Amino acid sequence: MARLTNCIAMMDEGIGRVSQIIPQLPAPEARLCRLMLMVGASLEEELEFKLKPHKLNHSEFLTLMILYSRPDGSSTPGELCEFASQGATNMTRIANALVKRGLITRGASEEDRRRVLIRITPAGRRFVQKMLPPMFPRVATMFADFSDNDKRNLSRLLRMLAHNLDQLSETSHP
């Protein structure tokens, strides 16, 4: 596996040369794009790697964490679809997997019996509380040399970028 730093060095040179052939290229912005893509992918790998021992994939983990973070520990498939960015079909599958492992329960809602209430179980809570802490050191390491100001800045810039991406997809793939 080539290290990220190598790929970045190579990307830097590459964009440099391309912008000589195509001067209209917004080189600094293109570099930021590629950086985001590379670092994002690497982070994703890192996460999946930590989840593998628990036999969870990213979507299942995210779904479970959303439930865990809810004051009442519950939600509905539709809502989970939204926040986990999943299709309805997939959410049914995810819920199936988590139910089978006893981490969540599924039941009809009282008020609107079309809805399904998904709820994290005590076992689900224990599971999260057990699997989460071992991840903390690695997360801390990632930002070990960041000053508080660096962290605030990164947060701010990523949120700005997120906002702009929302605009983009609203206008083109609405």
Add this chain to the structure above:
Amino acid sequence: MARLTNCIAMMDEGIGRVSQIIPQLPAPEARLCRLMLMVGASLEEELEFKLKPHKLNHSEFLTLMILYSRPDGSSTPGELCEFASQGATNMTRIANALVKRGLITRGASEEDRRRVLIRITPAGRRFVQKMLPPMFPRVATMFADFSDNDKRNLSRLLRMLAHNLDQLSETSHP
């Protein structure tokens, strides 16, 4: 599709509540991780969306761009594997696809006849020069409200993060 901004708001609240239950949670760092993952995934989507009309996927595009950016327009499968983060099997497939479309050629190297020389064709260059410029406005839009200082900062912080991620994967999945 839920907008990124919604998911972020929801993530912020979620992590806030989780860190009340689990005080050791490094909340600011966890937030940054989630932000990176969300924005990275959204950027990836945006890119694939722009590539789809050209019937290219991310790896094919990246491979083609690496070749385009080379001074001599050529490379070898092994090298491309490294920088495109692909397995050898997959690189053979990618090359097959690009050869079939006449964007690259494949031939034995003169010096070391085990090696295969992959070279971008004039048609490949024209293809890149035609497909790239329409992407520029969208890339510029993403960072429209970034000051030069913001861009420099984001670049610096992402590179720091990349470096730390390299350390992490060296020690654990070596």
Add this chain to the structure above:
DNA sequence: ACATTTTATTTCACTGATGAAATATGACTT
């Protein structure tokens, strides 16, 4: 000359995700 290593391709099998359309059920409207 023979064994080992390097490089790339092929084969095969599997995983994983994905999503459209049909179905089922219940709520809302008029």
Add this chain to the structure above:
DNA sequence: AAGTCATATTTCATCAGTGAAATAAAATGT
């Protein structure tokens, strides 16, 4: 009460990515 809308599940098909192992061909080492 009939029609329409909302919610979730099931079915089905498919695509995309992946990767290990076998194969082939050429260089390198001894």
